[in-house]
Structures are given as C-alpha cells and as structure tokens.
Amino acid sequence: MVKLTNVLGLQKGSHPVLGALFILYIIMPIDMPKDLSNFINSIIGRVVVLLLALSVFTKSNAIVGVLGLVVAYTLIKRAEGLDSPLNSSKFIPSEVSKSSDFSEFNQFPVTLEEEVVSQMAPLVHNSSSDNATYKPVLESAHDAVSPDYEGIV
16 A cells, blocks of 8 residues: 555655745745646646645645645646636736727718708707796696695605
C-alpha cells in the first residue's frame, strides 16, 4: 500500500525545505506552462489541487499546512491569470470602445419624417385666450374631490 507521505515526499526532516519552497513560490512570480494552467482551470484540476493542499495540511506541521493552502490558492489564481475561459475581462469592451462604437452606429442620414417636421410651420402661441368671453362648464363630479383638495381621501 502506498502512503501519501511517500507520494508527497514528506519525511520528518523535509518540512522546513517544503515550507521554504512554498514561500519561494508565493513570493516569486513563477510562470506556469499553458497546459498546466488549462488543467488547473478545469473542475478536476481544481479538485486535485485542493486535495493535495488538504493532504499537505493534514500530513505536515501547521505552518507548512497553512502555506500549502496559500500555495494552492496562489496556484489557482495564477492559472486564471493566463488565457483561460474563466478570465473573460479581455473580452469585455472598455467604455471608450463602446462609446466610439455607439457614435459610429448613430451616424445615419436624415429621415423623411425629420425633413417634414423641419419644414412644417412653427406652432403659434396666441395669448388671446386669457381674455376669452366664455367660461368653462364643470359638470357633476359624482362625489369626487376637487383636484386641489389636500385632505385625506
């Protein structure tokens, strides 16, 4: 039967070395191969990384275990930074490109309706209605309140 400590290479004296390697990986911007990043961006790859991090956490001392979880998180985030289907920010257009596209789309010729409206005679506002000789008639409101009523209805 194969032990997990043998697979991971964790002997009693290797914890400080593993911790140092984890710290170096967290600090240094190490490039990742594209095939590895594609695997880690899949669900199966993330599960494998998480299981390995949890096994390091359970099989080593607490400091190396926590560093292993941080390394797993960093590994997943660095894999997302590469050309992944999960990183769609490069496909979302910027506000500048959207506004230039909209200005291009809104350049169209003057329509027939706009020509007819521009050639119509302007509306004339006659103020002679203030001196009208007639009075408006208000019919029965059928128990409705007047429009200027401010009380409780």
